[in-house]
Amino acid sequence: xxxxxxxxxxxxxxxxxxxxxxxxxxxxxxxxxxxxxxxxxxxxxxxxxxxxxxxxxxxxxxxxxxxxxxxxxxxxxxxxxxxxxxxxxxxxxxxxxxxxxxxxxxxxxxxxxxxxxxxxxxxxxxxxxxxxxxxxxxxxxxxxxxxxxxxxxxxxxxxxxxxxxxxxxxxxxxxxxxxxxxxxxxxxxxxxxxxxxxxxxxxxxxxxxxxxxxxxxxxxxxxxxxxxxxxxxxxxxxxxxxxxxxxxxxxxxxxxxxxxxxxxxxxxxxxxxxxxxxxxxxxxxxxxxxxxxxxxxxxxxxxxxxxxxxxxxxxxxxxxxxxxxxxxxxxxxxxxxxxxxx
Numbered sequence: 092x093x094x095x096x097x098x099x100x101x102x103x104x105x106x107x108x109x110x111x112x113x114x115x116x117x118x119x120x121x122x123x124x125x126x127x128x129x130x131x132x133x134x135x136x137x138x139x140x141x142x143x144x145x146x147x148x149x150x151x152x153x154x155x156x157x158x159x160x161x162x163x164x165x166x167x168x169x170x171x172x173x174x175x176x177x178x179x180x181x182x183x184x185x186x187x188x189x190x191x192x193x194x195x196x197x198x199x200x201x202x203x204x205x206x207x208x209x210x211x212x213x214x215x216x217x218x219x220x221x222x223x224x225x226x227x228x229x230x231x232x233x234x235x236x237x238x239x240x241x242x243x244x245x246x247x248x249x250x251x252x253x254x255x256x257x258x259x260x261x262x263x264x265x266x267x268x269x270x271x272x273x274x275x276x277x278x279x280x281x282x283x284x285x286x287x288x289x290x291x292x293x294x295x296x297x298x299x300x301x302x303x304x305x306x307x308x309x310x311x312x313x314x315x316x317x318x319x320x321x322x323x324x325x326x327x328x329x330x331x332x333x334x335x336x337x338x339x340x341x342x343x344x345x346x347x348x349x350x351x352x353x354x355x356x357x358x359x360x361x362x363x364x365x366x367x368x369x370x371x372x373x374x375x376x377x378x379x380x381x382x383x384x385x386x387x388x389x390x391x392x393x394x395x396x397x398x399x400x401x402x403x404x405x406x407x408x409x410x411x412x413x414x415x416x417x418x419x420x421x422x423x424x425x426x427x428x429x430x431x432x433x
Contacts, residue, residue: 112138113136113138113143113162114193115136115167115191115193115198116136116137116138116143117135117136117238117239118133118134118135118136118238118239118393119133119134119135119136119198119236119237119238119239120132120133120236120237120238120239120393120394120401120402120403121133121134121198121200121234121235121236121401122234122235122236122400122401123232123233123234124233124234124235125233127232127233127234130150130232130234131150131394131398131399131400131401132147132148132149132150132234133147133148133154133393133394133401134146134147134148134169134198134236135147135154136160136167143160143161143162144156144157144160145157145160145169147169147171147189148349148393148394148395148396149171149186150396150397151396151397152349152396153338153341153342153348153349153350153395153396154349154350154393155171155172155173155174155175155176155182156171156174156175156176156182157169157170157171157172157182158170158171158172158182158183158184158185159184163190165192165193166190166191166192167190167191167192167193167198167200168188168189168190169188169189170184170185170186170187170188170189171184171186172184172185172186172207172209173185173207173209175337175338179337180212180337183209183212185207185208185209186205186206186207187202187203187204187205188202189201189202190202191236196237196238197235197236197237198235198236198237199233199235199236200233200234200235200236201231201232201233201234202231202232202234203229203230203231203232204229204230204232205229206223206224208220208221208222208223239393239403240403240404242373242374242403242404243373244373244433245372245373245374245375245431246372246375246388246431246432246433247370247371247372247375247376247377247388248370248377248387248388249372249431249432249433250432251302251304251370251372251428251430251431251432252428252429252430252432253304253426253427253428253429254426254427254428254429255426255427256424256425256426257298257300257424257425257426257427258423258424259296259409259423259424259425260280260283260284260285260307260420260421260422260423260424261283261422261423261424262283265280266278266279266280266294267297268296268297268298269294269295269296269297270294270295270296270297270408271292271293271294271295271410272292277291277292277413278291278292278294278413283421284419284420284421285419285420285421285423286417286418286419286420287413287417287418288417289413289414289415289416289417290414291413291414292413292414293320293397293410293411293412293413293414294410294411294413295323295399295408295409295410296408296409296410296425297408298408298425299322299405299406299407299408300322300371300406300407300408300409300425300427301322301405301406301427301428302371302372302373302427302428302431303370303371303425303426303427303428304368304369304370304371304425304426304428305319305321305367305368305369305371305409305423305424305425305426306366306367306368306422306423306424306426307319307366307367307368307420307422307423307424308364308365308366308367308420308421308422308423309329309364309365309367309418309419309420309421310362310363310364310365310418310419310420310421311329311330311331311361311362311365311417311418312361312362312416312417313331313361313362314331314416315330315331315361315415315416315417315418316329316330316412316415316416317329317330317411317412317413317415317416317417317418318348318397318411318412319367319369319409319410319411319412320395320397320398320399320408320409320410320411320412321369321371321376321391321407321409322371322403322406322407322408323398323399323400323407323408323409323410324394324395324398324399324400324401324403324407325347325348325371325376325391325394325395325398326347326348326395326396326397326398326412327345327346327347327348327367327369327378328342328343328344328345328346328347328348329344329345329412329418330342330343330344331344331358331360331361332344332358333352333356334346339352340352340353343356344356344357344358344380345357345358345367345378345380345385345386347376347386347389347391347392347395348395348396349395349396350391350392350393350395351386351389351390351392353378353380353385353386354384354385354386354387355383355384355385357380357381357382357383357385358380358381359381364421365380365381366380366381366382367379367380369386370428371391372428372431373431374390374391374392374403375388375389375390375391376388376389376391377389397412409423409425
């Protein structure tokens with residue numbers, strides 16, 4: 092039997108259907124509902140032919156490849172785990188299983204929190220996972236996902252018009268400019284220096300900012316871990332060194348935590364004051380550390396772990412990570428950009 096044009100058309104149509112992009116493909120900002128509005132996540136769904144893949148950021152830490160993802164009827168089902176992916180650090184599935192369906196352009200999802208208990212990667216075959224801590228049964232978390240916003244073109248390196256500086260740490264300024272919790276003695280100002288005694292909370296500036304320049308002088312002891320959150324969503328990591336080898340500097344000093352390593356290492360030794368400047372415009376940032384440019388109009392791809400929210404187009408506060416370890420600031424000034432250059 093000869094091949095006719097209608098047969099060819101049907102074959103082409105079938106091939107197109109076979110590789111049709113799943114409508115859930117893309118990047119999503121997820122936010123808990125009801126009593127869980129403080130819980131924010133990030134999800135990326137990719138498609139290669141008929142194969143789905145992706146990355147997930149479970150509130151803290153940083154985005155890592157999904158262990159697996161598939162469609163179950165009209166639901167998207169996935170699980171993350173531990174590992175950066177690849178032969179050197181393959182992802183091992185653990186933790187909750189997430190389910191979501193698409194309704195009116197939004198992901199409507201749920202999961203039940205579950206600890207990610209795995210034996211050490213170098214453990215002998217057959218080594219059992221450590222027993223999870225005793226805890227009451229977890230309650231389901233419901234969440235809604237919206238697509239990441241489309242940012243207008245932005246250039247952090249352009250000539251900007253600046254407004255009046257807002258001093259968060261400096262002469263004559265106390266804790267009144269900071270919100271968050273307020274445990275007595277957890278944060279204090281000594282001789283004009285803002286410092287903490289962990290374990291404590293993350294102070295959040297009372298004022299919010301959209302586009303701005305932030306200038307800071309901070310000091311870290313050895314093995315200390317802090318961070319400066321821009322708009323309360325994007326962490327510049329404050330930790331000496333370049334971080335774990337598996338993340339190639341993406342958890343090192345002044346990295347955009349989990350997303351991008353500093354272009355050069357510009358840190359001073361432990362116990363010395365370090366000078367930081369960051370200019371944030373839209374989803375772009377230029378960062379200078381101790382006089383050396385370490386990010387040059389770099390992209391802020393998505394929220395980082397520990398973000399207060401993922402309403403990315405809205406102004407947000409400055410937040411200092413203080414719940415991990417000690418950190419000290421003797422200068423912290425934010426100057427709003429009233430007109431961004433192009």
